[in-house]
Amino acid sequence: MIPAANPIIGKEERRAVDRVLRSGGLAQGPEVAAFEKEFSHHVDGRHSVALNSGTSALHMAFIAAGIKAGDEVIVPSFSFAATANSVALTGATPVFVDIEENHFNLDPSKIEAAITKRTRAIMPVHLYGHPANMVAVNEIAEKHGLLVFEDAAQAHGAKINGIPVGAWGLAASFSFYPTKNMTSGEGGMVTTPSDELARMVKVLRNQGMEIRYQNEVVGFNTRMTDIHAAIGREQLKKLPKWTEQRQSNAAFLNANLEGVVTPSTAPGMEHVFHQYTIKVVDTDRDAFAAELTKRGVGNGVYYPTPIHRLPSFQLELDLPATERIAQQVLSLPVHPALKKRDLETIVKVVNSVAKAGS
Ligand SMILES: *Cc1c(COP(=O)(O)O)cnc(C)c1O
Secondary structure (H helix, E strand, O other), X not given: OEOOOOOOOOHHHHHHHHHHHHHOOOOOOHHHHHHHHHHHOOOOOOEEEEEOOHHHHHHHHHHHOOOOOOOEEEEEOOOOOHHHHHHHOOOOEEEEEOEOOOOOOEOHHHOHHHOOOOEEEEOOXXXXXXXXOHHHHHHHHHHHXXXXXXEOOOOOOOEEOOEEOOOOOOEXXXXXXXXXXXXXXXXXXXXXXXXXXXHHHHHHHEOOOOOOOOOOOOOOEOOOOHHXXXXXXXXHHHHHHHHHHHHHHHHHHHHHOOOOEOOOOOOOEEOOOOOEEEEOOOOOHHHXXXXXXXXXXXXXXXXXXXXXXXXXXXXOOOOHHHHHHHHHEEEEOOOOOOOHHHHHHHHHHHHHHHHHHO
């Protein structure tokens, strides 16, 4: 079986963890500080603040920016639930806007119709590693006086006109969950150009205190441990090479797959292929996926149910592109652990299933 995802842990990560275990300091400490400093180089020198998950990163960034009950935040429904959960957990309301069907990201032409007196922010998701149209989103936000956040959980190293994701909004959130383009075990990072927002995220992750036992706000324990940071630091060094491998794997699949709609990259965008996602349009997607699994090609559907229709939200909304795409997408293995023969197997199996189904 060719796995859909395959986190790569080497001797460097093992050595780094051992170093921390021997140091005696296990919780947030010097490794976290070093990880933050090193991550900043990947987001145009912005502040980086590490958290215990990508969800915490989103959540803390919203609270630090003052998002609260009564506010509305525009997000796509075609994403992982954490995108909207993090808004709802502040007491604010996620307002779901439709996506565009080529790159599966928030459709800028649909945003303005969703803006109300309560709208405070827009948060696109750089889904599958393809950047959202931040130029258009920032223009709309500026016109209406809104804050901009980025859900960059799937897009480490992706760029728009040469500028990295995570360097476009007031704040961006990354995830280091094991299946993401790099991992720390569990973990997340907020990036921001704002000194004050960075300080507040640090305060919020540590029970609301900057000075010990002088808690200034009601906070959380959402700190990253030095053990996780040590893993993350080693993975960050390997990220550029892994990104190139993902991109060359995707190029091979794009050149050789037949009978399915292969992913495209919009002009000016650097896609980092967290997922390599095809559209199955001529035949039933779920039957197609089951057949791939039967023939040894791991795959996944991200995401079969749009967030607004999950039991946790249960909203009746008219989001036609979101609904259609949720029926069509299928992600194939693209991770850097794939060998040439794995890629050839994927092509052979997908092409034969597509041919049989059409
Ligand atoms: C993974 C992910 C998150 C949440 O990250 P965790 O580290 O799992 O909490 C948020 N948004 C998107 C789009 C994701 O893919």
